[in-house]
Amino acid sequence: MTPDHGDLLYEGKAKRVYAASQPDRVLVEFKNDATAFNAQKRAQLADKGRLNCQISARLFERLEAEGIPTHYLGLASDTWMVVQRVAIIPLEVVLRNIATGSLCRETPIAEGTVIDPALLDLYYKDDGLGDPLLSEARVRLLGVVEPEQLSAIEQLARRVNDVLQPLFADLDLQLVDFKLELGFNAAGQLLLADEISPDTCRLWDRRSSDAQDRILDKDRFRQDLGGVMEAYGEVLKRVQASCADPRNCM
Structure with a gap:
């Protein structure tokens, strides 16, 4: 509908x-x-x-x-x-609990290394530039957010991780890493925005020891592993078992 x-x-x-x-x-x-x-x-x-x-x-x-x-x-x-309605901040905030993907390609950190506390990476949201990785100094140079806003962004992102990690663990899912987008509403309040899904989270199935079979996220599409929608469907089935049906707003 x-x-x-x-x-x-x-x-x-x-x-x-x-x-x-x-x-x-x-x-x-x-x-x-x-x-x-x-x-x-x-x-x-x-x-x-x-x-x-x-x-x-x-x-x-x-x-x-x-x-x-x-x-x-x-x-x-x-x-x-x-x-x-929010004004989206042009930053992608990535929290990494387990080393994989670009982190392992760009550093000598071994695949599967546990990162505690989680590594927080900031990327500039610009497709034309390829969403480049930013340092805090570059964030300040760009003037994307004020220093106190950047601190609030990190605190909020880590709070999200503190909730999602145990939630997924209870569902036999490992939250490897995830991307967040945030914005300010009309009152100036910082809000989590966009979505939280297998498109934006790396999720590994703790019930599988196979490095490919355990992938229940967008990496199945990236790596041509097949079974993309079956993986997303499995994530929904487990989330439904833990979370109530969402409210209707219309």
Whole structure:
């Protein structure tokens, strides 16, 4: 079902954002598009939008219950979410609990190394530049956020990790690393935004010892492993077992 909505405000790789009847809200449609390597690899994966929307809604509500402020307000349908309108900060915040991916390609750190406390990396959100890794000095040079805002961003990101890690562990899932986007609402409050799903989290199945079979996230698409939607479906099934059905906001 497609809810009533206003003009298309923004279209990204995985979602479309539409105006809502209330100016402080927007409607987010989760698409079936899959992309990797800065959208150089593309595909349409049936049911991907619904799975990511349903996973994200449940995780946002769990985070909300733990006192973490998010843009999430509720669902409008299986693939549509109602959220607060926010000004997105042009930073991708990545928390790494286990070394893999680019960290191992760019450093001598061995695959699978436990990182405690989690490593926090900042990337500049700009597809044309390839979302480059930033130092704190470069963040200050760019003037993306004020120093006290950067500190608040790190504190919020680590709080999210503190909730998600044990939540997933209880579901026999290892939260390897994940990407967050944040923004400010009209009142200037810092909020967790975007989504939390196998598109933005690396999740390994603790029930499997096979290095490929354990992957239950977007790496299955990146690495041509197959079974992408089956993996996402398994994540939703486990999250449903721990998190209540999301509220309807329409």
